[in-house]
Amino acid sequence: MTELLQYLVSGTTVGAAYALVALGFTIIYNASDVVNFAQGEFVMLGGMVTFFAWQAGVPLPLAALLAIVAAAVIGVLLNKLAIERAGAAPVVSLIIITIGASIFLRGGAQLVFDKQLHRFPGFSGDEPMNVGGVTILPQGLWVVAVAVMVFVLLYVFFTRTLTGKAILATANNRVAAKLVGINTDYMMSLSFALSAAIGALAGILMTPISLTSYDLGVPFALKGFAAAMLGGMGVPVGALVGGLLLGLIEALTAGLVSSTYKDAVAFIVILVVLFWMPQGLFGRKSMERV
Amino acid sequence: MKSVLKAAVAALMIGVASPALADIKIGSTVSETGPASSLGDPEAKTLRMLVDEINAAGGVLGEKIELVSYDDAGDPNKARTFATRLIEDDEVVAIVGGSTTATTMSIMQVVADAEIPFISLAGALEIVDPVQPWTFKTPHTDRMACGKIFENMKAGGLTKIGLISGSDGFGASMRKHCVDIAGDYGIEILADEIYGPTDADMTPQLTNLRSKEGVQAILNAGFGQGPAIVTRNYGQLGIKTPLYQSHGVASKAFIELAGPASNGVKIPGTAILIADQLSQDDPQYAVVTAYRKIYEEKAGSPASTFGGYAHDALRLLVDAINRAGAAEPQAIRDAIEQTKGFVGVTGAFNMSATDHLGLDLSAFRMLEIKDGNWVLLQ
């Protein structure tokens, strides 16, 4: 029983991190219909910038803030310099552009920072808590709490605020959004900044648990993308559930079935879900207009 | 027409233009970036600084060494291409490199065809067993690491163990050899868990090891971030059974990353990690101290076992060229094979026609982490 609970704790922690990355995917997708494969690099930047600022003597909370701002700025630049200029390019072109951005950012990080692994201490220390034989890291609680909080804020943002609705309108129909007076360029930049900030936040939260280095963006991007698709791209609740589900499937498979094929089981579940629900668990069914 | 084409190709290949006239060209292809960069990065740095040092001291046979070095990013296909380029285009007389077993295997094919001596920096036994005429290597094999660890376990009365390993080449290969020879040491592997090289959390696997009845020790085979996370998770779960890691974590950085939980972790390592604890009459004292000094000065970070592999490979090669008296591939190969009593950072090498590694277990030392430092066990 304690074993099972331990698997669940592990799965929830990792799953919450996937959920944060997936939420980042969701925001940009909602504004622009672009799946940003460079999302993982924001996660990397979050961890790396925080570490190097912290090492240079900046207090950890300030270093984290710095990293979030840096990632947001790079997110806006990515939008202004690449995505905006690409216009209505087909899906494959957008994939190549964002993968190109990802390779570029990784190459840059390797030059600006280094190729070593790094870590900074957990926000509330690294001493694990023991609850009925189950070990919980305070940092793990941070990850889960922040993921849920970000989700709630995003949910409120997209459903209750004018700006949030304007972002959705921008994705839905750029021209119509412009006509009703929405500054669509601003909405795009805003969503890139927001998404990059959330990605960086995920990186900062996870570094005390899983370390950071210049090249850990790709695995995070892959898992986050898979989680977002599992839940249904563009739906915040889908990103949250998809991320947690993916983390739990991995942990439970590793614990109960076989640690060799835990990633395989995760992808098989995704394939099966997509077979029955081609838009993911919470995705909106779209009807082709002719 | 031909010259136009030639110019066009030359323009495409801007990188190919060979710099300055070279005297003795030595090639290297290591994994400076990619998943094995924690191995390849110190290797590449070591090679560059040693070549500078050797040249500053007058070179080899009165000639300077030119190092042509490429980054294969851990991709075996790239490694093969760069090996081909080193041989066909750069016309090197020998190659040092192959940070991983997979890249090494790719390069071996090329050097065998081209008959160029090659010293590998990768671990697997398969590189030198069976012996390939043109391939040598400097790191202890993973099979030797398993043996060294099992010896220590047995001496401590630990015979029932749980195994956990990374699914990358290093972890999988060491896992295979450990499973192979466990019986020889009377060790029984009760549980066998795997993790992915980029996994964020290994508590499920460790929970399984913890709850497995009768496990007296845990052995982790892996390199990169995996072992650090395994060690942290091991501490978090409050596991008390002794933890053994492989030589894949043999660096100072590991202790920092793994944190306090790393206290008591044991590994089979080399002298470089305990350079300051070596007695002056240790045969390796001089070479280890010298390498550590130059590396830490120039790279600004602690020297690791992996850089040591590159150090030994290049020194072995230079030693062989000196003894051969000519920078010719065949002569160099023969001279490497005749290496006797060559003391390096990793150990003392005694090569022969049937042994292209030349190390025994004596230079492999059991180390333990105590209060954030590597200390020699014994």
Next chain:
Amino acid sequence: MRLSSKHLTLLILLAIVALAPLAFPSNFYYRIGALAFVNGLAVTGLVILIGFAGQVSLGHAGFAGIGAYTCALAPIYLGLHPALAMLLGTVISAGIAWLIGGPILRLKGYYLGVATLGFGILVSMVLANEVPITGGADGREVPELGLRAALKFIGIDLSNAQFWYAFTALFLLGGAWVASNLHDSAAGRALRALHDSEIAAGTVGVDVARYKLSAFVLSAVYASLSGSLLALMNKFITPDVAGFLHSVELVTMTVLGGAGSVPGAIAGATLLTLLPQALTALQAYEHMILGLIMMLVMIFMRDGLVPTLSRALRGRG
């Protein structure tokens, strides 16, 4: 008229392949050429899938992996000659593509992307984890094809690099010929039609699901052959051949050169094969430059290098 332009393209391709060695400064360039051809073959298959039919795949390296490992394993476990193993690889790849293509090709855009991605990852996981059979992440050796020795016997003496340059070129030319034939046939028009409008394609009688599946199976065969050739040429193979990064590399080559055109995609394959070699002098900046090139081409040359450039040339001339 169309026919002649198709043949002209193939002739130019043949001429480049045949004349390029005259300018090779060393044997190493045969290796680069052969690699470009091997990549070009897989990419030609992706032209059929992405360029003609408009379907994304982020997992085609999985088929390259199947082709490669069939060449490594079938000779040992089934006693097949490597050439027959190559054929078996295409049959297996086609079979698997046919089985999984049915369900996953109903997905569109990014959903198709994640499904194909999952397939590729599954293949590379099996290759990396079934160590006793595949040799795991450290890879395993692949038997010698033996054709070079046979050619030597009948008096054609080629170096290893020269042989593979010529041998892979034959496959590429054959693959390009077949893809060009397809482009201008009823089946090719059906594929290109469903790319532009699935509903209109259905209206003119195109069985959309069936043609998508055909394109998927065909491109899997190309990728499988490419993987087999790579394995036989290197005589050594690792699961990297099936990895996500290889899948992405293939798609990048396809789109960068021009997904809609066979010569474009081959140019893309050649460019991205040459680039890392040309950038070794700027080693530290290699990744940044590569990323930058990918972004710039896709932003400023939306249809890819070759279609954009040839349009510019035609516009001027």
Next chain:
Amino acid sequence: MPLLSVEGLGIDFGGLRAVNDVGFGVEPGEIVSVIGPNGAGKTTLFNMISGAYRPARGKVSLDGEAVTGMAPNQLAERGLSRTFQNLQIFQKMSVLENVMTGRHLKARGSLVADLFSTPASRRRTAEARTVASGLLARVGLDRAADQQASSLSYGALKRLEIARALALEPRILLLDEPAAGCNAVETEEIDHLIADVAKSGVAILLVEHDMKMVMRISSHIVVLDRGEKIAEGKPEKVSRDPKVIEAYLGVQEGSGHALG
């Protein structure tokens, strides 16, 4: 029995009855027009008949065979073809290739033959080219045959879609606003073309806003309003129907599309 018959057809979008209980028939050689104010459900009706949408209720039969909810390509095999209100052109193909693709059912053959360009494959393509060239001439686009389709004007694309639909040699042809965006001359050309096609025995179902054209060429008119059929009959009868006049004036307040 009519060639195309529609009975009680209906579909809902998110609880809203977009089309409800619509029925009529079309005979060979007949031109039946569906008219109604914007949003009346004309295009939705077309999409249900042509297989783009699956109807929630009702039945479509072709020559006595129930074909409700069949995929477009299955309907094509049974001789039903259509054009689209918002154009579904194969943008990246040449004009000629667009029409050749319309001939898919006659031009298709073994995939292997196409891959290796066998004489049979080339023969099929040559036949498709000949027919397509003829059709392009018929709609006045023969001079644009080798241009990329996306370079044509809107009116030309409308005609291109008709040519593509005709390449199928359909028994029944659904035309969704074929004259929209065309000038007077073009409209008249299309007008003649449709009459011509009908004369050759093809059943034609037409959605069109140009009331002059509808009144001139239709043999029968079906009027939709808010998804329901409100009137049906000969043009002169329908145009005097008070319900029809009210539907139009009530919604459109005398704008451009009032009854001619």
